[in-house]
Amino acid sequence: MESVELIYKAVYILVIFGITLLIATYSTYAERKVAAFIQDRVGPNRAGPFGLMQPLADAGKMFFKEEFIPAKSNRMLFIIGPGIAMIVACMSSAVIPFGDMLIIGGREIYLQAIEVNIGMLYIFGVVSLGVYGLMIGGWASNNKFSLLGAIRAASQNISYELAMGMSIIAILMMTGSLSLREIAEQQAGFNWNIWYQPLGFIIFLTCSFAETNRTPFDLPECETELIGGYHTEYSSMKLGLYLFAEYINIFVASAVMATLYFGAYNFPFMENLREAFSDPVVGNNVVTLIGVAVMFAKIFFFIFFFMWVRWTLPRFRYDQLMKLGWQILIPLAILNILLTGGGILLFD
C-alpha cells in the first residue's frame, strides 16, 4: 500500500474512532433526555446550554470515584473484563461503510476503514466476542449477582445470535455477498432491503436489542433482580467502560441495521442529483457527502429507537426471553429463509 493510502487510512480510522466515542458519550445524554421527555420531564439542563456538558461532568465524576476491587475477586480478570468489552465494541465499526466514494485529486477514497469481503461475518465475530467482557467481569467479581448476570448475558447472546445469523442469511441470499460495501451499493436509490425483507428486519431488530442488552432484554443487568448484574461490583471508570461499551454497541447495531436494511448511505433520487452537476467529480462528491449525512441520520434514528423502546416496553421474564428466542424467532427466521428462497426462485 502506498504511504498516502496508509496515512489516509490512519486518519480515517482515528476520525471514525473519535466519532464513535463522541456518539457514545452523547448517547448517555440523549438517553437521559429521551427518558425525561417521554416521562413529561425536562432532563439534564443545568450543565451548560441544554445540559450539553452533562456527559463531560459524568465522565469526570466516573474518573474521580473510588476504584474498588473486591478482595476475593480474580484481580487480573476483574481488570481485563471492562477492557475487553470496550475494545471489542470499538473494533466493530471498522468495516461499516459510512459513505460511498470521494474523488479528491483523481484519487478514489472510500469512506470505509477496511474493506473485507466478509464484513458481515467480521461484525458477527467481533460482536459475539463482546459477551466475553461481560462473562469475565461477572465471573471475576466473585459475587452471586454478577455471576448470574454474566450467565444470563452469555445464554441470551448465544440464543439470539442464532436467530440473528439466520435473518442475515436471507439478506445474503438476495445480495450474494458478505461485503458490507457491496450490500450498500446494491441498495442504490430507494431500492432498500427493507422492502424485500420486512420479516427479516423485525427479527434482526429484536435480536440486536438482545445482543446489546437493552430493554426489553436487559436481563444481564436487570437491577430489580440482580442489583447491577454483571457490573454489580464495578465502580469508577471500569463501570464507565461497561456502560460506554453498551452505547458503542448500540451505535454499531444501528449502523449495521442502517447498512443492511435501510440502504446505508443511499437516498432516493441520488442518481438524479448526481446527473444534475455538469462535472461528474463534483456531482459524485456532493452525493457522497449528502450520503454520509443520510447514513448518520439513519443511525441516529435507530439510536433514538433503541431509547424509545427502552422507555416503552417492560422487561421480559427470563423464560419469556428464551421462549421468544428459541420458539418464535428461530422458526420465523427459518420461514424467512424459505420465503426468500421461494421469492428468488419465482422472480429471478
Added chain:
Amino acid sequence: MESLSNRSKKLEKKEMTWAEKAYLPAIAQGLGITLKHFFRKKATIQYPEQTRERSSVWRGLHVLKRDENGAERCTACGLCAVACPAEAITMTAGERVKGEEHLYREEKYAVTYEVNMLRCIFCGLCEEACPKAAIFLQDDKLAPARYERDEFIYGKDRLVEPLKTTETK
C-alpha cells in the same frame, strides 16, 4: 355472591386473538403513546427560576408585623405560644424603657422571639390567636432548606418585618 351495588363489572378471561398474541401491534401502540408524551408540554417547574403559583391563603414563613409608625406590634403576651400545637414558638418578654416608643408600640415587648421551623406545622393558629395582629404567615415565602439544625430556629432578626425605608411618598 350477589353484588351490593350492581355496579361491578363482570370480567372474563378471553382467549387472545392472533393480533394480540403477535405482540407487535401492541408494541406499536405503546410506542405511539410514548411518542405522544415525547412532544407533550413538560410538567416540570424549574424551581429556583420559576416557582409554583401559590394560593392567596397559603401559609408560609412567619412575619412579625410593625404598625404604621414602624413600631413592633408584638407585646409578648404568649398567646401564640399557647395556641401553637407543635410548641414551636418561644419568647421572652421585656419592659420598654423611655426613648424606645418608636421601636415598640406598647410597654411590654418581645426581647427574643423564636420560631423553630422544624417543629412548626404551618397551621396558622398563632396568626388566629394573636390579639395584636402581630404575627402572620406570608403567602409568598417558604422556610428554605438549610444544612444545620440550629439555622432553622428563626429569631427576631429574621422574623420581624424590615423597616420600610424612609417614605418616598
